[in-house]
Amino acid sequence: MPSVAEVIVKVLEDEGIERVYGIPGDSIDPLVDAIRKSKSVKYVQSRHEEGSAFEASVEAKLSHKPSACMGTSGPGSIHLLNGLYDAKMDHAPVIAFTGQVESDMLGRDYFQEVDLVRLFDDVAVFNKVLVNPESAEYLVRRAIREARAKRGVAHINLPVDVLRKDAKYEGRKETFTPPIDYLPDFSKAIELINQSKKPVIMIGGGARGVAKELNDFAEKIGAPVIYALNGKGVLPDEDPKVMGGLGLLGSKPSVKAIDDADLLILLGTSFPYVSFLPKDTKVIQVDTDPSNIGKRVQVDVAFPVPIKDFLKIRSKVNEKAEKYYDKMRGSKEDWLKELSEQENDLSKPMRPQRVAYLVSQKCDDDATIVTDVGNVTMWTARHFRASGRQAFVFSSWLGSMGIGVPGGIGAYFARGKQTIVFAGDGGFTMTMMELITAKKYGVPIKVVVYNNSKLGMIKFEQEVMGYPEWGVDLYNPDFVKIAEAVGFKGYRMEDPRDESVIEEFLSTEGGAVLDAVVNPDERPMPPKLTFKQAEGYVISIFREKWQEITEGDNK
16 A cells, blocks of 8 residues: 555656656655655756745746645755745746654644744745645645636645645546636727727737737737736737736836727736826626636726637737827837847946847747846846747746746746746856756756846836945956856957857856946836835936045045
8 A cells, every 4th residue: 555655656657747846854854755766757956945936936937737846844844835835926836845854743842843834825826735645646736727727826834744644636627617708898998999090919828829810900909019027928029919018027118008098908917016007997807717807997898708718809809990090100119229239238347138039039939937026127127128929937926036046947947949038147146056956957057147247127126216235346256267167168258349158158168157247336227216216216316326426536
C-alpha cells in the first residue's frame, strides 16, 4: 500500500503537474522521496523558498496550468509567502505543500511549529491541513481543482507523521465539464459600438490567446488598442492601432486616445489607476471574473464571458469608414519619435532606454521576457518593442522586487523559448542566488542587470513627494564576477555604441548576465503628473540644483 506522500505524487502525475520547486527538510522529506521515485514529476531544488514560489508562479502564469512548490515546517514555508502572493494577485494556479511537525506535537510549542494554515489563510483559495491519511487523494485532487477554477493558490499543510502513513489510491476520476453552448445577448453592445465614433479598446492579461480575433475586431470598428501592463505583447507595438500602455508606465497617445473616446471597451482587465480612466464615457466590460466588472468604473454593458466569445460580434458590427486609430496616427508618431530620441542617445552614462530597445531588436521574436520591479518595469513597458509573438511576465499586482531571476527559470520551463530577464540592481541582488538553480538545471536564461547603483524608482518617488534623495544608494558587487563564479558568462556594457556586446550576450550558449551600467539620474516620467506630484518633483529638482551650486561655492 502506498504512503500518503506517494499518493500525493501519484495525484500530481495524474493532473499533469511536471515540477515541484523547493528545498528539502525533515518535515517534508517523505514527499521529497516520493518525488524522487516519480518518472514524470521532477524536483527543482531552489536556493531560497521565495525563489521556489516565484518559479512556480511564473510557470503557472505562462502555462495556464497548475504548478507546485513546497517548504519545510516553520521558516521554510514562511519563505514561500511572497512568491505565493504574486501568484494570488496575478491569478496563477499554484499548489503549495508545507511540512509540519508531527501531529502529536502540535500545540506544544515544538521546534519549528508554526500555525501555517492560519498564516496562509489570506493567500490561499483553498487551505487545509491533512489529518486523515484516507483523505490524501481527495484533498490533493480538490486542491488542484480549486486552484484551477479559482485561479489562485491552494495550500495543504502536511504533518510529517501523516506523510509516512499508508493511504489508499483509487486512481484518477475524470470530471467532465460540458462546454457552454449559448451566448448572452450582445445586441446592446453592438448598438453602442455602431453609435460610437471614437471607440477605444483596452486589454489586459485576459486578452492573451485571442490576438487574431482582437486585431480583426479593432480593425473593423477603427478602435485604437491600449493595454494594461499584462496586455503588453498581445499585439505588436509597431501596429498602427496599438497606442501603448496606460497608466504610470504608459504612453502619451494612450492617454489622449482614452481622454477623447466616446466608448471604452474593457477586455480582460481590472486596471487599478482610475485617474487615467474616463468618468463620463460609455463603457463595455468583458471579464470571466464577474467580481471585476464595475470594480473601477461605472459600466453600461457587462459580459462575464471569455473574450473570444465576445469578439464573435465582429461579424455583426458595422465597419467604420473613418478609423479613430487613423486620427491618432500623428500622436503615436510623435510619441515614437520622443522614445527614439532617448533610445538612440549615445551620451554617457548610458541611458537604460537604449538597452531595452536594443535587446528588443536583437532577441528572438518569440522570446519570453520576464521583468523585475522598479524603473526596469518602465523601460520594458515603453522601450521594448513587442513583436506580438513574445510572452511578457511581470509581478503586475504584487509588484515584488526579486521576481526576475526565479521568474526566468519558471518561464523557461513553461515555454522552452529564449528567456530574457530584465532586472534592476536592487531586484537582482535580492534573488541572484537563483542563478545557481538555473545553472544546476541547465536553464539558459539571459539576465540584463540595469546597474545604476541606486534604488531608482524609490529615488523618483522621493522626488515627486518633495523629499530629498536618501537611503537609496547601493553598494554593488562585480556582477560579471558573480556570473562567472556561478558558471554563467558575464558581460559588461558601458558604451551605448557597443551593440555587439548585446549580440554576443544574447547568442551565448547557456546562461549569461549583462551588467549594463546606466545613468542613475534617468527619471521614469509618467505620461501625466498630478499637480501635487509635479509640485513635489519641481521642489526636489530645485533642491538638487541648489545643493550643486552651494557645494560649488564652498569649494
